[in-house]
Amino acid sequence: MVVTTTDAPGHDVKQVIGEVFGLTVRSRNIGAQLGAGLKSVIGGELKGLTKTLVQARSEAIERLVEAARARGANAVLAVRYDVNTAHDSGTEICAYGTAAVIAPSA
Numbered sequence: 001m002v003v004t005t006t007d008a009p010g011h012d013v014k015q016v017i018g019e020v021f022g023l024t025v026r027s028r029n030i031g032a033q034l035g036a037g038l039k040s041v042i043g044g045e046l047k048g049l050t051k052t053l054v055q056a057r058s059e060a061i062e063r064l065v066e067a068a069r070a071r072g073a074n075a076v077l078a079v080r081y082d083v084n085t086a087h088d089s090g091t092e093i094c095a096y097g098t099a100a101v102i103a104p105s106a
Contacts (some may be wrong), residue, residue: 001102002065002106008075008102017099018074022063026056027090053091057081060095073099 001008061098068076079097086092 002079003060003077005074005080008077009043010105011102012099013077014104015101017068017071017101019096020064020071020076020099021094021096022060022065022067023092023094024056024059024063025086025090025092026052034039038088044051049056053083053093054090056093057095060093064095064097068097068099071099073101074103075100075102 001011007013033041053057061079064076064079068074076097077100082092082094082096084092
């Protein structure tokens with residue numbers, strides 16, 4: 001279970017394991033950059049960049065879940081995302097949260 005809240009409704013936190021993260025860095029696609037340049041003049045959604053960021057976010061979450069499982073967790077609480085430019089050549093997406101062991105409430 002991956003949640004943005006500090007608890008999981010209907011579950012008790014049995015053990016807090018600690019911080020985990022999933023990270024990916026995506027380079028910029030030259031086609032998407034050209035399209036973004038045109039869109040900045042005329043306006044509108046940057047669909048190519050949106051698609052890339054959605055894929056990168058999914059990859060970061062997958063890596064977050066893998067890191068939590070590797071530490072014995074069955075949940076990640078208080079999940080957050082951080083997005084940064086990586087040396088003007090790409091985008092860094094980091095998903096982070098608190099790995100925990102949870103169980104259904106009695």
